Amino acid sequence: MQWRLRTNSLKIPREGYFPLKLSNKQRRAIELARTIAKTSKAHYKHGALLVNGGSIINLAVNSDEYCRFSSRFNKNSFYPASRHAEIAACLNQPASATGGATLYVVRVRKDGSLGMSKPCEVCQGAMEFLGIRKVYYSEADGSISEMKIGGSR
Numbered sequence: 001m002q003w004r005l006r007t008n009s010l011k012i013p014r015e016g017y018f019p020l021k022l023s024n025k026q027r028r029a030i031e032l033a034r035t036i037a038k039t040s041k042a043h044y045k046h047g048a049l050l051v052n053g054g055s056i057i058n059l060a061v062n063s064d065e066y067c068r069f070s071s072r073f074n075k076n077s078f079y080p081a082s083r084h085a086e087i088a089a090c091l092n093q094p095a096s097a098t099g100g101a102t103l104y105v106v107r108v109r110k111d112g113s114l115g116m117s118k119p120c121e122v123c124q125g126a127m128e129f130l131g132i133r134k135v136y137y138s139e140a141d142g143s144i145s146e147m148k149i150g151g152s153r
C-alpha cells in the first residue's frame with residue numbers, strides 16, 4: 001500500500017499562525033461568543049467579546065446596518081462598512097476599555113458549528129486605532145486562531 005500525502009489536510013504555517021492552546025477561561029470566552037452570535041439578525045451570525053484586565057467589558061453581535069465608525073477605516077469604499085461584531089463590542093467604550101484589550105470573535109453556522117470569522121481589513125484598521133492588542137477568531141474549520149494587532153506592540 002502506498003501512502004499519499006494529503007496536502008489539503010496540512011496546515012501551512014503563515015505569519016502569526018500557530019496551533020493555539022487555549023486556557024479554560026479562553027474556551028469559555030469562545031463559547032460565550034458562540035452563544036451570543038446565535039442572536040444576531042444578520043445573514044452571517046458573528047458574536048464578539050471585549051476582554052480587558054481579565055474581565056468581560058462588553059459583548060455584541062454583528063449587524064447589516066451601516067457603521068459610520070468602521071467606514072472611517074474602509075479603504076475600499078465600494079462596499080459600505082456594516083457593523084461587524086468585533087467593532088460593535090468596542091463602540092461607545094472608553095479608550096481605557098479598548099486600550100490593550102483582547103477581542104474574541106466567532107461566526108456560528110446554522111448547525112451551531114464555528115465558521116470563518118477572521119477580522120477584515122476594515123476591522124483591523126479600526127482595532128489598531130482603538131488600541132486593541134489581540135484578537136482570537138474562529139477559522140472555517142472551527143479552530144481558533146490568534147491575530148496580533150498593531151505590529152510589535
Ligand SMILES: [Zn+2]
Binds near residue numbers: 084119120122123124
Ligand atoms: Zn470586519
